[in-house]
Amino acid sequence: MFINIQDLLKKSNxxxxxxxxxxxxxxxxxxNMGKDxxxxxxxxxxxxxxxxxxDAAPLIPNxxxxxxxxxxxxxxxxDIFIEALDNKFIDTVPPGFTWNEGQATVPIIFSSEFLEMYNVFAPSYGLPQLSAATASNVNISLRCEGSLGERVFTAQIVAFSDRVNSxxxxxxxxxxANExxxxxxxxKASRVFLKxxxxxxxxxxxxxxxxxxxxNKDKTAFGRSRQILQGIITGLAVFGMLVIILALMLFSFYxxxxxxxxxxxxxxxxTIGYSPSWLSKKIAKQFIPVYFIVVIIALLLTQLMQWGFHHFIMYDRPELNTVLHWGVVSTAIILIILSIITNYKMIKKLLFKLF
Amino acid sequence: MLLQIEKLIPAYFEPAQIIGSEIWGKRIDVLPGELIKIVAPSGSGKTSLIHFIYGLRNDYNGKIILKEQDLQLFKPEDFATIRSKILSIVFQDLRLFPALTVFDNLEIKRQLNPFHPKEKIIEFAHRLGIESKLQSRAGTCSYGEQQRIAIIRSLLQPFEMIMLDEPFSHLDNVNAKKAMELILEECKSRNACILLADLERVDFFPYTKLLNL
Structure with a gap:
């Protein structure tokens, strides 16, 4: 479950x-209003x-x-705004996303979110709703006007970006154009993009x-709750480790x-001549089935809980596993080996003390 | 040389206690096949001597050399080896498993290092008259019966020396003689040495060396 939740936390971004x-x-x-x-x-x-x-790169505005x-x-x-961003920060950079002086057509990467927003209000203004493919085919006239002059370009949407809202x-x-x-x-940029x-x-x-x-508040709000959840889960993991140590100690006392x-x-x-090493091996062997039974039952219960968690609480989310993580199984195997070795050593020590 | 005892004195003895002893503080050499009788009044350290040789305690000064090896240098595993191959013993306090049957008490020893087949247990029990007790729990047997069980147990393993600590203390003369005969037979077949310690002379033990402790 710990591993599943970790997976879940990672995948939500x-x-x-x-x-x-x-x-x-x-x-x-x-x-600071009114200042730069x-x-x-x-x-x-x-x-x-x-x-x-x-990495960090400025979003340079018009x-x-x-x-x-x-x-x-x-x-x-x-009236719109346009911005420029280093290409390596853009998730979708088509090969045609370049502009040289004198070129009449300006390629534009459009925010997917803006297209969605347009489609929301378009019917109210009697405008047609646009699919991404249609939007790419619309020839947009771009009139740029500054203190030193005015130019008209044709703009074409060459790609849509999920990452950059601009x-x-x-x-x-x-x-x-700025120059x-x-x-x-x-x-100077008013926005900076961080990687x-x-x-x-x-x-x-x-x-x-x-x-x-x-x-972006959404991301940090999630981050805060994730931090708390992570804390709780880590606490549970530590508690689990303590229970395991306690159980091992209890077993050794037994x-x-x-x-x-x-x-x-x-x-x-x-006294009648049995070798202490042989005897300790014999006694230790008696307990091996016990370790196996205990650990196998624990594994089965964990598997059952994991299945219940996945099926009833997580509604079979495909990114999570119903089957136990290999780490859990190998931990179980390590625990068995560890208890066999430590208990054999302890029995041997106790028997040699009897001698 | 099977056993060599050199200037052996229990660490807890007063110097006056060893005066007149033919063992404490002296040198004793034991050869294979020797029949040694140790006559020891109570408190003279008879059981201590046997426990020193068997490795049950080591609070002594001097040396015990068994088969050219100093017992003080032995590890628990080494003692386990000599107890299953070289030394056999009948304890004064018998030391049986009270919860096990007589047969299991004997079989547990036989299995350690089988010298005789299983049938020998029944044969020996028959010879000493405890055959009917084989399936009873050892704890329910009388001292005399327990003593005979302990004697049979000591004969089920290979050994080069057997130590008997007041082995017939609970037996009548007839049964004691039968037991002695069995022990002598078994020792002869192994060419083993007997070290018998008792309070007084047991006249049916044909010893080759007599020592006063």
């Missing part, structure tokens, strides 16, 4: 290559240097106005809290009692 990707912003409060709350390169370097953060319209088919126009354009395009249309170089092994790492959460950075009870007979056997 969307992971790619075993990493979590989260975006952080600076927390906007009444005190964007990330400086130093901030990003500081993030990159943390042991629990594997510094000019963008209005998107979809032409005649979908009579809809909206409209991503190639970095070369955003940099070029050409708005006259801004090295634009980490565990988004619920306590150190990471503490660090972000100290820095007053805000991250063995000592058995030997003490038959002390006179054993002494006499030794």
């Amino acid at each position: 969307i992971r790619k290559n075993g990493f979590d990707y989260i975006s952080v912003t600076k927390l906007i409060t009444n005190d 709350n964007r990330f400086t390169p130093e901030d990003i370097t500081a993030l990159q240097n943390q042991p629990f953060i594997d 510094r000019f106005q963008v209005v998107a319209s979809a032409g005649e088919m979908i009579p809809f126009a909206s 409209l991503l354009a190639p970095k070369s395009f955003v940099d070029w 050409t249309l708005a006259g801004e170089k090295n634009v 980490t092994k565990d988004a619920n790492n306590a150190d990471l959460l503490q660090f972000l809290e100290n820095k007053a950075y805000r991250i 063995l000592q009692l058995v030997i003490a009870k038959s002390k006179q007979s054993l002494e006499l056997l030794l």
Whole structure:
């Protein structure tokens, strides 16, 4: 059960290559409203240097106005924003996701969530709902207007991203447009994307809290309850170990009692010439079936409980196992071997003491 | 040389206690096949001597060399070996398993290192007149019967020396003679030495050496 719950906790995160990707912003409060709350390169370097953060990259925003319209088919126009992110942070990068100066078409990676949101409100505005495939075929007109000029591009959705909630354009395009249309170089990011092994790492959460950075609440809320659950489960595991140690001690006391009870007979056997080593082996062998029976019954009960847990509480979730983990079975085997060896040694010691 | 005793004195003895003894503090050599009689009044350390040689206690000064090996250097396993191959014993306090039957008491010894087949148990029991007791629990037998069981038990293993500690104390003369005959026969077939310790002279023991303890 311990192993199953560990599995469950691990699998509840969307992971790619075993990493979590989260975006952080600076927390906007009444005190820092109106100030520059964007990330400086130093901030990003500081993030990159943390042991629990594997990588960090800024999401560079547009510094000019963008209005998107979809032409005649979908009579809809909206001010939008676009951002640029390092390609290695994007889960779906198609080969065509590049832009060179002079290119009229800008490839866009669209957030799957935004498409869902669009499909929710589209009927209310008399707009058609769009599938991902159809959305990719819509030619979007992108009017970019900054203090230094205005350009119109054609945008095409080349991919959808589950990970990044944004409209991503190639970095070369955003940099070029920021410089050409708005006259801004090295634009500071208001969002930073983090790559980490565990988004619920306590150190990471503490660090972000100290820095007053805000991250996706869903993930951390889960992280908190996971930490508590993990604590309880670990406590249970420790308790289980204590019970095992106690049981082993109890069994060894029982063995000592058995030997003490038959002390006179054993002494006499030794006196008439029986070898103490031979005798201890003989006595130890008597108990081997007992260990096996106890451990096999315990394994069967554990298996039954595991089945009940999986079937009735977890409703046969496919990512969990009904069959016991091999670790449990090998622990049982190790326990049998351990008790055979330690008890044999103890019997031998007691018998040699009788001699 | 089977057994050699050198300047042996129990650690708990007063110096006055060994005066006049032909064993304590002296050198004794025992050869294979010798029949030794030790006459010892109570308190002279007869049982101690036998327990020293058998390895049940080791609080003594001096040396006991059995088959060229010093007993003080023996480990429990070594004692187990000599008790099943070289030394046999009839304890003064008999030491039987009271809860086991007479037959099981004998068989448990025979199985340790079988020298005789199982049938010999019945034959010996018949000769000493306890055949009818074979299936009774040893604890329910009289002292005389228990003594005969202990004697038979000591003859069911191979040995080069048998030590008898007041072996006939609970037997009448007729039964004692029968037992003595059986012991002598068995020792002759093994060319084994007898070390018999008693309070007084047992006149039907044909000893070759007499020692006063």
